[in-house]
Amino acid sequence: MPTLTAPRRPPRRVLPGFKVTLGFTLFYLSVIVLIPLSALVFKTFTLTWAQFVSAVTSPRVVASYQLTFGASFLAALVNAVAGLLVAWVLVRYSFPGKKIVDALVDLPFALPTAVAGISLTALLASNGWVGSLLEPYGISLAFNRNGVVIALIFIGLPFVVRTVQPVLEDAEKELEEAAASLGATRWQTFRYVIFPAIGPALLTGFAMAFARAIGEYGSVIFIAGNMPMVSEITPLIIIGKLEQYDYAGATAVAVVMLGFSFVMLLVINALQSWQRKRAGA
Numbered sequence: 208m209p210t211l212t213a214p215r216r217p218p219r220r221v222l223p224g225f226k227v228t229l230g231f232t233l234f235y236l237s238v239i240v241l242i243p244l245s246a247l248v249f250k251t252f253t254l255t256w257a258q259f260v261s262a263v264t265s266p267r268v269v270a271s272y273q274l275t276f277g278a279s280f281l282a283a284l285v286n287a288v289a290g291l292l293v294a295w296v297l298v299r300y301s302f303p304g305k306k307i308v309d310a311l312v313d314l315p316f317a318l319p320t321a322v323a324g325i326s327l328t329a330l331l332a333s334n335g336w337v338g339s340l341l342e343p344y345g346i347s348l349a350f351n352r353n354g355v356v357i358a359l360i361f362i363g364l365p366f367v368v369r370t371v372q373p374v375l376e377d378a379e380k381e382l383e384e385a386a387a388s389l390g391a392t393r394w395q396t397f398r399y400v401i402f403p404a405i406g407p408a409l410l411t412g413f414a415m416a417f418a419r420a421i422g423e424y425g426s427v428i429f430i431a432g433n434m435p436m437v438s439e440i441t442p443l444i445i446i447g448k449l450e451q452y453d454y455a456g457a458t459a460v461a462v463v464m465l466g467f468s469f470v471m472l473l474v475i476n477a478l479q480s481w482q483r484k485r486a487g488a
Contacts, residue, residue: 247465251456261333262459271441274352276467278440279420282359287413289360290367291405297368298375312369315362320425328430348430355440356428364415370412374405411478419469421464 251259262268271346297309315323319435329336338349348354378401424442431438441464448457 218408254455259459260458263463270436271439271444275441278355282420283413283417285360285365286363286416294368294371324426324429329469354430356429359420364422367412371408374408380402407481414475
């Protein structure tokens with residue numbers, strides 16, 4: 208006679224079902240993200256269109272846009288090159304203290320931004336260790352636009368290193384050896400073998416460093432000098448308007464920055480999707 212077996216029970220899930228988790232996710236995102244951002248946008252509705260345009264296009268605000276986006280772009284470019292070199296050294300070479308160097312890369316993540324700004328100021332000011340050596344040559348790295356770029360380089364480097372490093376670790380060294388055996392120079396090997404593999408990750412790291420630099424405040428205000436039309440960043444403009452109780456003007460500038468941040472988020476997601484497709488291919 209055939210033996211009867213008990214029906215299998217569905218495996219017990221550790222987490223609740225899809226409906227419960229989806230509901231919690233939407234509720235959490237609404238409370239933490241959507242509602243505050245919606246309040247920011249609705250606050251600007253108290254301004255007329257002419258007032259909004261005047262608030263976000265005044266000469267002082269436009270100068271802060273130019274500094275913020277220009278310095279962020281330049282810092283991201285520097286970090287793209289430096290981050291690639293740091294990631295290459297950490298992946299391809301073994302040397303004493305490698306783990307310490309690898310841990311130091313994450314220091315800007317853990318260090319409070321105000322501490323970073325104070326440290327850079329103490330180092331680069333005219334009476335600092337580095338600044339005192341450069342001052343006789345007329346080189347000033349603090350309390351001007353140079354300080355803004357240096358601070359943004361400091362806080363953005365880990366984004367490039369940590370994005371490129373895993374891709375370099377997964378890269379096939381056999382392809383490099385095959386290219387070298389076929390007579391390719393080092394530059395040709397890098398251009399045609401290595402760079403196509405790490406290019407999407409490098410672009411992603413560049414975009415993440417750029418997006419992070421746009422919203423940086425704590426480390427910059429200590430070293431920038433904060434001179435209107437010269438070294439004043441956009442986040443400081445927003446803080447200044449809040450201190451003057453110009454809430455509508457502050458939210459208008461903040462909405463512009465929110466729009467740029469949203470565009471950068473879309474760019475980063477698109478680059479990450481491209482990177483995953485390239486890795487899958």
